[in-house]
Amino acid sequence: MSKEIPPFRVNGIISLEDIKKVNLLPPEERLKKGPVVLIECPEMIPCNICVSACPFHAISMDKIIDIPRVDWDKCIGCGVCVSLCPGLSIFVVDLSKEDKALVTVPHEFLPAPKKGDEVTLLGRDGKPLGTGKVVKVWERNKTYIVTVETPKELAFEVKAIWVKK
Amino acid sequence: MPSSKKIDRRIWEHPILEFKRGKEVRFYFEGEEMKGYEGESIAVALYASGIDIFSWTEDNRPRGAFCMIGKCSSCFMVVNGIPNVRTCREPVRDGLRIERQRGLPDIPRVTRDEEGLESKTLETDFLVIGAGPAGLSAALKAAEYGLDVILVEDHFRLGGQLVKQTHKFFGSKDLFGGLRGFQIAEELSKKVSSNPKIKVFLETLAYGVFKDLTIGLASKKGHYKVKAKNILFSTGAYENYLAFPGNDLPGVMGAGGAQTLMNEYGIRPGDKVLTIGAGNVGLIVSYQLLQAGAKVKAIVEAMPQIGGWVVHAAKVRRYGIPIYTRHTIKEVWGNNRVEGATIVQVDEKWQPVPGTEKDIDCDLVIISVGLTPDTKLLAQTGAKMKWIPELGGLVALRTKYMETTVPGVFVAGDAKGIEEATTAIVEGKIAALTAVLRVLGHVDKAVEERRQLVQYLEQYRQSPLLSRSRRGIEKATIES
Ligand SMILES: Cc1cc2nc3c(=O)[nH]c(=O)nc-3n(C[C@H](O)[C@H](O)[C@H](O)COP(=O)(O)OP(=O)(O)OC[C@H]3O[C@@H](n4cnc5c(N)ncnc54)[C@H](O)[C@@H]3O)c2cc1C
Ligand code: SF4
Ligand code: SF4
Ligand code: FES
Numbered sequence: 001m002s003k004e005i006p007p008f009r010v011n012g013i014i015s016l017e018d019i020k021k022v023n024l025l026p027p028e029e030r031l032k033k034g035p036v037v038l039i040e041c042p043e044m045i046p047c048n049i050c051v052s053a054c055p056f057h058a059i060s061m062d063k064i065i066d067i068p069r070v071d072w073d074k075c076i077g078c079g080v081c082v083s084l085c086p087g088l089s090i091f092v093v094d095l096s097k098e099d100k101a102l103v104t105v106p107h108e109f110l111p112a113p114k115k116g117d118e119v120t121l122l123g124r125d126g127k128p129l130g131t132g133k134v135v136k137v138w139e140r141n142k143t144y145i146v147t148v149e150t151p152k153e154l155a156f157e158v159k160a161i162w163v164k165k
Numbered sequence: 166m167p168s169s170k171k172i173d174r175r176i177w178e179h180p181i182l183e184f185k186r187g188k189e190v191r192f193y194f195e196g197e198e199m200k201g202y203e204g205e206s207i208a209v210a211l212y213a214s215g216i217d218i219f220s221w222t223e224d225n226r227p228r229g230a231f232c233m234i235g236k237c238s239s240c241f242m243v244v245n246g247i248p249n250v251r252t253c254r255e256p257v258r259d260g261l262r263i264e265r266q267r268g269l270p271d272i273p274r275v276t277r278d279e280e281g282l283e284s285k286t287l288e289t290d291f292l293v294i295g296a297g298p299a300g301l302s303a304a305l306k307a308a309e310y311g312l313d314v315i316l317v318e319d320h321f322r323l324g325g326q327l328v329k330q331t332h333k334f335f336g337s338k339d340l341f342g343g344l345r346g347f348q349i350a351e352e353l354s355k356k357v358s359s360n361p362k363i364k365v366f367l368e369t370l371a372y373g374v375f376k377d378l379t380i381g382l383a384s385k386k387g388h389y390k391v392k393a394k395n396i397l398f399s400t401g402a403y404e405n406y407l408a409f410p411g412n413d414l415p416g417v418m419g420a421g422g423a424q425t426l427m428n429e430y431g432i433r434p435g436d437k438v439l440t441i442g443a444g445n446v447g448l449i450v451s452y453q454l455l456q457a458g459a460k461v462k463a464i465v466e467a468m469p470q471i472g473g474w475v476v477h478a479a480k481v482r483r484y485g486i487p488i489y490t491r492h493t494i495k496e497v498w499g500n501n502r503v504e505g506a507t508i509v510q511v512d513e514k515w516q517p518v519p520g521t522e523k524d525i526d527c528d529l530v531i532i533s534v535g536l537t538p539d540t541k542l543l544a545q546t547g548a549k550m551k552w553i554p555e556l557g558g559l560v561a562l563r564t565k566y567m568e569t570t571v572p573g574v575f576v577a578g579d580a581k582g583i584e585e586a587t588t589a590i591v592e593g594k595i596a597a598l599t600a601v602l603r604v605l606g607h608v609d610k611a612v613e614e615r616r617q618l619v620q621y622l623e624q625y626r627q628s629p630l631l632s633r634s635r636r637g638i639e640k641a642t643i644e645s
Contacts, residue, residue: 005469005470008475008478008479009470009471010490011482011488012478012479012481012488013479013482014475014476014479040476043474044627044628045476046336046625046626046628047342049333052337063624064336064337064625065624065627065628084343085333086333086342086343087474087479088480089476089480108180108181108456110179110180122484122485123483124482125485126483126485126486143333159483162484
């Protein structure tokens with residue numbers, strides 16, 4: 001194994017820098033236009049589920065071990081790939097609103113989140129970042145795809161939610 | 166001994182799984198009446214009712230169950246007078262009388278009643294031993310080309326390790342990627358059970374290899390000798406153990422054992438968990454423990470980095486589970502069950518760094534420090550074996566078509582070296598196609614299909630993060 005170990009392989013936290021390095025951070029211009037996919041999958045996993053998942057052919061790979069590549073203009077931020085990614089590593093961010101951001105995350109815990117719930121927002125290291133209101137929930141094969149309102153500055157930080165029992 | 170009354174560790178609500186329990190059954194554990202459900206094993210029913218101690222050593226150390234898949238021996242008990250019954254694989258039934266053992270048991274007075282048992286010699290084109298993803302897909306592929314198949318499985322259900330995988334699998338859609346492991350198992354099992362070319366023997370152990378590669382099978386129904394033109398060993402793997410003070414205390418369990426309890430049977434293995442090993446298994450099982458309602462206190466990893474895919478690590482970090490790399494377990498303690506553990510940092514030479522000890526409040530310690538291919542039976546065929554650490558230990562040399570040095574003897578899946586389910590499925594098919602060619606002679610379609618599968622595997626293994634297993638595969642592969 002090479003000497004240089006990327007920090008994410010030590011602490012399990014994929015940073016925005018890591019995502020930028022593999023060209024998965026949506027461009028500024030695209031972010032303003034509306035919801036768009038944020039894929040946090042920086043390793044060469046033998047997996048191409050996101051490629052076959054996207055109804056708009058926005059994600060591509062040449063080989064199954066490639067890191068996904070996104071065509072930012074084709075992605076409409078629908079979240080279908082969020083529901084199918086085995087790594088639970090795909091999110092959708094929407095920065096087009098004036099005063100808040102919308103973040104979509106996968107969720108596989110009980111109780112099931114419902115529209116209108118105030119839920120705890122969790123960061124990459126599990127730290128609570130405050131609360132947010134659930135504005136949309138749908139389910140596919142037992143994964144809930146949950147969209148929450150967050151302050152704009154947290155758009156790239158919220159990675160999970162926790163529903164109070 | 167703490168009273169076992171009223172404890173029920175069964176999970177009734179789960180985000181992914183629905184546990185359909187069978188009819189309630191009553192049995193006797195050391196004289197006390199207990200309940201279980203059809204579909205549970207004895208060990209599972211006992212654990213669900215709060216029994217942690219499965220036996221004592223000669224010098225009175227309490228011991229718990231470790232693997233829950235019939236591969237270790239820590240669950241051996243006396244059942245209806247018969248000692249050394251693997252209770253994790255023995256279905257619980259009305260009226261059973263169960264006792265624990267202390268040290269080695271006496272030679273039993275009752276052995277089994279031979280009357281009414283079948284004794285048969287069977288012939289087949291393809292004998293498949295082990296019904297995990299490798300064995301199931303091999304059986305289906307061979308049957309598709311018209312071969313007669315016998316599929317033998319020690320457990321009372323098909324699917325191998327897949328039945329307890331609740332997470333979605335990587336891979337590609339055409340090879341079940343994106344489905345949850347248990348869903349893959351369901352799909353394959355359904356096809357196998359309804360295929361008239363495949364004769365399935367459940368609760369049947371392939372126990373020995375005899376003259377002319379005749380395989381001995383034993384089950385409650387009888388004893389069978391199978392003469393097969395081709396044999397596939399898809400026997401899977403068993404979990405590695407780790408040496409530390411207290412490691413035999415009940416509450417120290419294999420990660421796979423804990424996973425079997427919670428995902429196959431819906432029993433919460435513990436409430437406060439310490440995970441040893443941050444490979445994919447440790448990471449995934451930790452996440453699944455959260456889903457089962459447990460608290461995971463920490464994951465420790467002796468290596469300087471996480472062993473599994475970072476996306477699996479990111480998944481547990483988000484819910485606040487810390488991962489301590491360069492840490493190991495120093496000891497566990499507790500009275501009849503784990504009540505806590507001490508972890509410690511290690512230096513470059515794997516030596517504990519004094520003063521870095523941390524106590525963890527936990528009642529379950531799960532060990533996920535790797536698997537070892539189960540090749541005990543395969544080795545009896547005389548196939549040439551080699552110690553290959555990258556693959557988890559002793560494995561059979563084989564061609565890229567999965568044929569060992571003994572013609573007609575194949576290996577696939579974890580038994581050929583530890584990898585994962587997608588590769589197991591593909592290898593099972595490759596072995597089956599080679600068996601097809603041996604039985605039917607040249608078949609264009611089979612040759613072409615096999616070529617594509619071999620190529621798919623090569624691509625699949627190209628990831629730099631899989632370089633270690635790739636190296637292992639290279640060492641184990643011989644010219645065809
Ligand atoms: C926590 C965890 C997470 C995993 N995640 C993934 C993942 O995301 N993706 C992936 O691809 N893989 C994953 N895997 C790995 C995958 O489950 C295994 O690699 C796969 O199940 C191996 O298949 P197999 O058919 O070789 O063996 P197994 O599934 O182990 O099946 C072997 C079968 O053989 C039977 N058997 C053994 N000996 C005998 C005998 N003598 N007589 C009769 N029957 C016998 C056993 O009872 C067993 O049912 C994971 C594994 C674990 C533990
Ligand atoms: S969010 Fe929808 S459109 Fe965008 S990549 Fe995912 S599936 Fe495709
Ligand atoms: S589906 Fe998820 S895990 Fe698989 S390659 Fe795409 S982003 Fe990565
Ligand atoms: S053999 Fe039953 S727990 Fe291992």
